[in-house]
Amino acid sequence: MTIEAAPPLATDVAALRDLESEAIEIIREVVAEFDRPAMLFSGGKDSAIVLHLARKALWPAPLPITLLHVDTGHNLPEVIEFRDRVVAEAGVNLVVARVEEWIADGRLQERPDGTRNPLQTVPLLDTIAEHRFDALLGGARRDEDRARAKERIFSIRDAFGGWDPRRQRPELWHIYNGRHAAGEHTRVFPISNWTELDVWRYIEAEDVPLPSIYFAHERPVFERDGMLLTPGPWGGPRAAETLSTRSVRYRTVGDGSCTGAVESEASTVAQVIEEVTVSRLTERGATRADDRLSEAAMEDRKREGYF
Amino acid sequence: MSTTTLSTVSQHAPLRLVVAGSVDDGKSTLVGRLLHDSKSILADQYDAVESASRSRGATEFDLALLTDGLRAEREQGITIDVAYRYFKTDRRSFILADTPGHVQYTRNTVTGASTADAAVVLVDVRNGASAQTRRHSALLSLLRVRHVVFAVNKMDAVDWSQDRFEQLQAELHEIARGVGLGDVVAVPVSALTGEGVVRAAPDWYLGRPLLALLEELDTELEDTAEPFRMPVQLVIRPRTAQYPDYRGLAGRVASGRVQVGDVVHASPSGTASTVIAIDTPTGPAEVAVAGQSVTIRLAEELDIARGEVLTTDDPIAVTRVLDAVVTWMGDAPSAARQRVLVKAGTKTVRAMLGPVTDIWDVSELRWTPSSAPLQLNDIGRCTVQLAEDVAIDEYRRLRGTGAFVVVDPATGATLAACMSGADLGALVP
Numbered sequence: 250m251t252i253e254a255a256p257p258l259a260t261d262v263a264a265l266r267d268l269e270s271e272a273i274e275i276i277r278e279v280v281a282e283f284d285r286p287a288m289l290f291s292g293g294k295d296s297a298i299v300l301h302l303a304r305k306a307l308w309p310a311p312l313p314i315t316l317l318h319v320d321t322g323h324n325l326p327e328v329i330e331f332r333d334r335v336v337a338e339a340g341v342n343l344v345v346a347r348v349e350e351w352i353a354d355g356r357l358q359e360r361p362d363g364t365r366n367p368l369q370t371v372p373l374l375d376t377i378a379e380h381r382f383d384a385l386l387g388g389a390r391r392d393e394d395r396a397r398a399k400e401r402i403f404s405i406r407d408a409f410g411g412w413d414p415r416r417q418r419p420e421l422w423h424i425y426n427g428r429h430a431a432g433e434h435t436r437v438f439p440i441s442n443w444t445e446l447d448v449w450r451y452i453e454a455e456d457v458p459l460p461s462i463y464f465a466h467e468r469p470v471f472e473r474d475g476m477l478l479t480p481g482p483w484g485g486p487r488a489a490e491t492l493s494t495r496s497v498r499y500r501t502v503g504d505g506s507c508t509g510a511v512e513s514e515a516s517t518v519a520q521v522i523e524e525v526t527v528s529r530l531t532e533r534g535a536t537r538a539d540d541r542l543s544e545a546a547m548e549d550r551k552r553e554g555y556f
Numbered sequence: 557m558s559t560t561t562l563s564t565v566s567q568h569a570p571l572r573l574v575v576a577g578s579v580d581d582g583k584s585t586l587v588g589r590l591l592h593d594s595k596s597i598l599a600d601q602y603d604a605v606e607s608a609s610r611s612r613g614a615t616e617f618d619l620a621l622l623t624d625g626l627r628a629e630r631e632q633g634i635t636i637d638v639a640y641r642y643f644k645t646d647r648r649s650f651i652l653a654d655t656p657g658h659v660q661y662t663r664n665t666v667t668g669a670s671t672a673d674a675a676v677v678l679v680d681v682r683n684g685a686s687a688q689t690r691r692h693s694a695l696l697s698l699l700r701v702r703h704v705v706f707a708v709n710k711m712d713a714v715d716w717s718q719d720r721f722e723q724l725q726a727e728l729h730e731i732a733r734g735v736g737l738g739d740v741v742a743v744p745v746s747a748l749t750g751e752g753v754v755r756a757a758p759d760w761y762l763g764r765p766l767l768a769l770l771e772e773l774d775t776e777l778e779d780t781a782e783p784f785r786m787p788v789q790l791v792i793r794p795r796t797a798q799y800p801d802y803r804g805l806a807g808r809v810a811s812g813r814v815q816v817g818d819v820v821h822a823s824p825s826g827t828a829s830t831v832i833a834i835d836t837p838t839g840p841a842e843v844a845v846a847g848q849s850v851t852i853r854l855a856e857e858l859d860i861a862r863g864e865v866l867t868t869d870d871p872i873a874v875t876r877v878l879d880a881v882v883t884w885m886g887d888a889p890s891a892a893r894q895r896v897l898v899k900a901g902t903k904t905v906r907a908m909l910g911p912v913t914d915i916w917d918v919s920e921l922r923w924t925p926s927s928a929p930l931q932l933n934d935i936g937r938c939t940v941q942l943a944e945d946v947a948i949d950e951y952r953r954l955r956g957t958g959a960f961v962v963v964d965p966a967t968g969a970t971l972a973a974c975m976s977g978a979d980l981g982a983l984v985p
């Protein structure tokens with residue numbers, strides 16, 4: 250299959266530059282107003298964009314932000330390799346919270362279904378408390394989920410990390426209010442207003458490096474609940490599941506137990522853009538089992554402190 | 557970056573749109589319709605809503621379920637909080653704030669409207685203009701939203717009666733005049749069937765459908781005739797081996813334009829120097845325009861910190877007393893002499909509220925003298941005393957540098973959204 254990507258329209262590039270300026274403004278507010286800011290960095294495309302924007306926001310000064318990765322132990326090796334390479338190149342400090350350490354010392358229990366995605370919340374909150382981070386930048390976008398569509402760019406979390414959608418602060422003009430009581434922290438989402446396609450167009454315009462799993466490659470996969478999963482420590486293939494090698498790519502990066510690949514021939518950014526443009530499935534709907542658990546899966550996890 | 561590219565940036569900015577209106581006027585359905593008909597709904601979202609509609613016993617696809625993102629919203633069938641939506645047409649991209657209609661959520665309407673270039677106010681043709689229609693129109697006027705479009709909804713329920721539409725249109729123009737809105741447009745639509753939204757409306761309506769209208773509106777960022785303003789967010793000073801002497805003032809241009817060679821003034825400090833370089837996210841540039849995040853380098857090393865506002869030849873006011881129109885958002889009422897924080901642009905200062913002098917009467921559409929404390933969602937006027945000088949514009953003249961928020965110093969809660977200036981234009985009887 251050959252895919253000829255259309256060049257971005259003038260409107261696309263202009264809209265991107267407006268979103269870029271908005272994100273840089275938000276990141277600069279965080280650096281100016283908080284004492285101990287950190288950035289959630291999973292090695293995924295949204296993290297990569299936020300890091301790229303943060304480096305631009307502070308250029309030519311070094312980035313005064315710690316990166317934080319909650320590692321479920323179920324990540325694909327290509328993603329971890331990418332994470333460490335980017336961190337080394339950017340010369341930033343990385344803190345890794347390993348879910349396995351929490352399981353090992355009994356603070357968390359492995360779940361019967363093998364997924365560690367919901368287990369990330371406790372290590373995240375413990376690590377925020379330990380390092381006394383007062384602001385956490387993240388790459389979440391409002392187009393990902395309808396509960397996310399309700400969240401403010403500056404989002405206050407209580408001492409338990411919880412999000413209360415009924416108690417959100419009004420967000421007025423471009424005046425961001427991140428003040429909070431001791432023990433609380435503020436989560437900040439600079440790319441709230443970006444869509445999946447905006448992210449890909451920006452990656453193209455700025456040549457932002459990504460993990461190789463975002464591009465089509467041959468991989469042995471098995472099918473579960475309509476998703477293509479890679480065999481790994483999270484289990485599978487089970488007896489009734491068969492392994493086959495297919496040309497796939499990932500649309501999101503997450504815990505291997507619940508993040509699926511999609512069949513794809515798109516091996517360049519331009520081809521991915523073409524594919525995303527015509528896709529009839531949302532990014533999370535296509536590849537994230539955790540969001541399919543119930544009608545309010547994301548909202549429920551966010552109330553508990555999940556990112 | 558060349559200046560040609562910069563002008564392209566400002567001409568095609570996404571339209572930031574707020575959708576307001578009373579409960580049950582069909583806001584969520586309209587938003588769902590815009591997303592659906594602009595093909596922004598993907599198959600899995602569609603399937604999820606279809607099955608949710610069925611499980612709720614609905615016989616038809618419930619567009620509102622696409623947008624009501626919270627469990628409580630879906631259970632009660634109402635919108636509680638602002639949700640943001642994104643959609644694109646061939647001509648433009650849109651960032652849409654879908655705001656709640658209940659009176660108790662007025663603060664969320666202000667949230668959505670404060671950054672909006674345009675507003676769509678839904679009105680149910682069967683009920684006509686409601687108290688909320690007036691309230692939202694007044695808020696949009698106060699907040700100086702550039703374009704206001706009334707979408708007269710549920711036209712299918714009155715057999716697309718031209719008489720009914722024209723009657724309501726006249727009433728809406730009357731309200732618009734009363735609250736000081738400039739040119740407003742009324743469009744007949746049915747969010748349920750989609751007529752008048754993306755598809756054409758009936759023969760008797762000579763205007764364009766709602767979406768076509770929205771595609772052509774200009775945005776605040778396109779207004780380069782405004783005076784230059786840039787609140788300083790950060791002083792960037794790397795002190796690295798590669799950039800030992802770099803010193804730049806980082807910020808986002810709130811209005812107007814600045815170019816290398818311009819003399820810029822910093823307020824409130826009152827210092828001035830010449831721009832020698834502008835660094836943008838895409839490299840050095842000769843010019844920076846409204847909306848751009850940039851770093852400006854000056855000929856001299858002046859004492860300019862976060863909280864200063866850069867201007868060129870048109871000066872900004874520097875003051876310790878603000879006259880303000882206040883929309884109160886605190887759960888507890890305001891109090892005279894209440895100690896608060898004021899955040900204006902990038903500057904936060906200690907402040908004290910003065911007595912309330914007037915309150916906006918939503919049903920009478922006018923200001924009435926009152927010294928009563930402001931309750932949640934009230935709109936009033938008062939003065940605010942500041943502990944330090946602040947550089948601020950009149951909001952009616954410059955939206956970007958004329959607004960401020962009042963913050964509770966103990967909890968950090970946002971207590972009020974405020975517009976600086978005593979001149980309220982047409983809102984004064």
